[in-house]
Amino acid sequence: MSRALSRATEQLGQNSDTPRLDAELLMAAALGIGRDRLILDPQPGAVPPVFANYVDRRRQGEPVAYITGQRAFWTIDLVVGPGALIPRPDSETLIASAVEHFAGGPGPRRILDLGTGPGTLLLAALDEWPNATGLGIDASPIALSYAQQNAERLGLSGRAALQLGDWARGIHQRFDLVLCNPPYVATDAETGPGVAEYEPAEALFAGAQGLDDYRxxxxxxxxxxxxxxxxxxxxxxxxxxxxxALFRAEGLKPSIAYDLGGRSRALLIKA
Structure with a gap:
């Protein structure tokens, strides 16, 4: 098995910035176990035939999360697939910022996630605050179907309402925590291999400057x-x-939150 992992790592070296990690995730999926177990308690035996297929798909550029059908985010694992934006670790900055904001208090009771996708931010927040309920809105029925599946898998469907919609149009209530990961990639920007080719364009691109949805x-x-x-x-x-600047023009006072790489990653607006 170690030989198969080494060979796959070499094969993926031209298509991925993280070839060893990709190979391990694909092998774990092929074996039906977690990556931690693969590393800490490797099992002897034959390599599952499907592993070669997984590696070939990755070499063609398909994202690992679409191949394995899942992605870890914050404290939860999410089912993902074509038609839903793959959760990124950088988006955890929003949850971390909310944890800091509500530290020492009871936490948010009502949460809104605009553009929830497969339920990424909403379900992570509901898992973080067990007494909260939330609403996730998305314009994509496909993305919402993943969100519903994830809510049910995580035992959160009783606290998570999901709704087809256009951002906050028609929403008249107020929430303790509002989360949003809108499309913000400029139309002609470089997205990296496999992103624009596989992930939904409507969840990525937002006009020439990437600002259309912020407006x-x-x-x-x-x-x-x-x-x-x-x-x-x-x-x-x-x-x-x-x-x-767009939010300041509406009388709001956003501050900036930074991700673990020190890059600007979120606007924080307090009431």
């Missing part, structure tokens, strides 16, 4: 945050000034 969100956000609450809105690493 829609900026007039809505201030009306959604309850007193003492927080809105955390993801941004691209080069959009701290341009995106924040």
């Amino acid at each position: 829609k969100l900026a007039p809505q956000v201030g009306k959604l945050i309850a007193l003492g609450g927080l809105a955390a809105i993801e941004i691209g690493a080069d959009q701290a000034d341009s995106a924040a």
Whole structure:
């Protein structure tokens, strides 16, 4: 098995920045175990035939998460697939910022996730705060189907409502925590191998400057945050000034949260 992993790592070296990690995740999926177990307690025996197929798909550029059908995020594992944006570790900055904001208190009771995708931010937040309930909105029926599946798998369907919609249009209540990871990639920007080819364009691209959806969100956000609450809105690493200006024009006062790489990653707006 170690030989198969080494060979796969070599094969993936031209298509991935993390070839060893990819090979391990694909092998674990082929064996039906977690990566931790693969590393800490490797099992003797034949390599499952499906592993070669997984490696070939990855060599063609297909994201690992689509091949394995799942992705870890914060404290939860999510089912993902074509038609749903793959959760990124950088988006955990929004949850970490909310944890800091509500530290020492009871936490948010009502949570809104605009553009929930497969339920990424909403379900991570509900798992973090067991007394909270939440609403996830997305314009994609496919993405919402993954979100519903994830809510049920995680035992959160009783606390998570999911709704087809256009950002916050028609939402008139206020929430303690508003989360949003909108499309923010400029139309002609480089996305890296396999991203634009496989992930849904409507969840990635937002016009020539990547700001189109912030222009829609900026007039809505201030009306959604309850007193003492927080809105955390993801941004691209080069959009701290341009995106924040749109929200300042609406009378809001966003601050910037940074990801673990020190890059601008979220606008934080308090009420």
